[in-house]
Amino acid sequence: MTSNSKPSTTVLFNGDCEICSKEICIYESYGASKGLPIDFKDINNTDLDLFGLTRDETARQLHVLKNSELFVGVDAFVTLWNEMPKYRFLAKIFSLPGMAKVAQFFYYHIISLYLYKRDVKRLKT
Numbered sequence: 001m002t003s004n005s006k007p008s009t010t011v012l013f014n015g016d017c018e019i020c021s022k023e024i025c026i027y028e029s030y031g032a033s034k035g036l037p038i039d040f041k042d043i044n045n046t047d048l049d050l051f052g053l054t055r056d057e058t059a060r061q062l063h064v065l066k067n068s069e070l071f072v073g074v075d076a077f078v079t080l081w082n083e084m085p086k087y088r089f090l091a092k093i094f095s096l097p098g099m100a101k102v103a104q105f106f107y108y109h110i111i112s113l114y115l116y117k118r119d120v121k122r123l124k125t
Contacts, residue, residue, distance in 0.1 A: 008037050009083050011076075012051065012063040015042030016122065017115055020062075030084055038083055059119050061112045073112065074104045 013024045024040060031038040043058045051070075053063065064076035071079040074094055081091035094103050 008067055010039045010041060010065040011080055012041050012043050012058050014059050016044050017119055030086060036083060060116045074107050
């Protein structure tokens with residue numbers, strides 16, 4: 001990506017979540033090494049008003065903006081993975097009709113819920 005080009009994909013992630021930040025760091029490093037037009041923004045250091053979002057809602061699930069369209073949860077991961085050749089196979093797997101529904105259920109009701117509750121607890125201490 002040249003300094004004049006604007007990323008077409010923006011990833012909003014919780015950098016204070018150890019698990020989230022480790023995973024996103026892998027994607028960010030890969031994207032940078034390939035010069036991919038992806039901008040990674042830690043929700044704790046970003047004016048989310050610019051996106052019409054709150055910290056609470058963005059801490060609940062991954063959010064990805066691509067060409068001004070917002071993707072949340074598993075759809076956000078699929079959108080991100082489609083931007084990275086190395087991870088496109090994951091996008092294909094998680095886009096399969098049955099797999100997408102099962103993945104969204106587990107991500108929203110188990111994984112992201114657990115991570116969100118950890119984040120809320122951390123913020124209270």
